[in-house]
Amino acid sequence: QKEVEQDPGPLSVPEGAIVSLNCTYSNSAFQYFMWYRQYSRKGPELLMYTYSSGNKEDGRFTAQVDKSSKYISLFIRDSQPSDSATYLCAMSVGAGGTSYGKLTFGQGTILTVHP
Amino acid sequence: GAVVSQHPSWVICKSGTSVKIECRSLDFQATTMFWYRQFPKQSLMLMATSNEGSKATYEQGVEKDKFLINHASLTLSTLTVTSAHPEDSSFYICSVTMPKNIQYFGAGTRLSVL
Numbered sequence: 001q002k003e004v005e006q007d008p009g010p011l012s013v014p015e016g017a018i019v020s021l022n023c024t025y026s027n028s029a030f031q032y033f034m035w036y037r038q039y040s041r042k043g044p045e046l047l048m049y050t051y052s053s054g055n056k057e058d059g060r061f062t063a064q065v066d067k068s069s070k071y072i073s074l075f076i077r078d079s080q081p082s083d084s085a086t087y088l089c090a091m092s093v094g095a096g097g098t099s100y101g102k103l104t105f106g107q108g109t110i111l112t113v114h115p
Numbered sequence: 116g117a118v119v120s121q122h123p124s125w126v127i128c129k130s131g132t133s134v135k136i137e138c139r140s141l142d143f144q145a146t147t148m149f150w151y152r153q154f155p156k157q158s159l160m161l162m163a164t165s166n167e168g169s170k171a172t173y174e175q176g177v178e179k180d181k182f183l184i185n186h187a188s189l190t191l192s193t194l195t196v197t198s199a200h201p202e203d204s205s206f207y208i209c210s211v212t213m214p215k216n217i218q219y220f221g222a223g224t225r226l227s228v229l
Binding site: 032034036042043044045046049051088092102103105108110 | 119121149156159206212220221222223225
């Protein structure tokens with residue numbers, strides 16, 4: 001079983017739809033949670049960063065962390081064709097952990113928003 | 116966030132030659148950088164941790180003599196793929212680590228070995 005599981009999709013939605021992307025994890029030592037967006041043949045771009053359980057909103061994006069269920073989500077409201085990309089969840093352990101500083105990535109979800 | 120510059124963006128080389136990829140942190144002094152490899156339609160695979168002023172730490176299964184990493188300053192880490200072969204063709208990406216474990220990535224380097 002992988003430490004981080006992410007549905008690879010692909011996911012295809014019409015413009016304006018609400019998109020829900022999810023990851024589950026098994027390592028209870030994960031303390032930092034991130035969502036990255038990656039366009040084809042480009043490096044990942046940080047979208048959201050969260051530390052504690054709960055919601056964090058930034059424009060059309062909302063990140064949700066539920067540590068008790070080991071489940072994180074990214075919601076995209078009013079999706080646009082420019083949102084078409086691969087979305088990667090990533091997480092890392094807290095200070096003192098043996099892998100501190102390293103990120104563990106999900107497999108990535110390919111999203112297409114069509115006009 | 117940190118601005119990370121990676122160069123070149125695309126390199127084509129002949130089998131047996133060596134290729135150097137540069138990763139620069141333009142606005143942050145980075146004691147730690149990471150190097151990743153990514154195959155098409157796959158996630159990022161961590162290759163090594165680049166530590167300023169000391170030897171890099173390689174992940175299991177990554178050949179340290181094949182992938183030479185030098186982190187001579189707080190703003191520059193280099194990855195040299197030595198004696199490259201077609202199976203080394205891939206997308207290589209570096210990242211800079213900031214406080215709270217946030218990583219910012221370079222644009223990546225596409226390596227094609229003929």
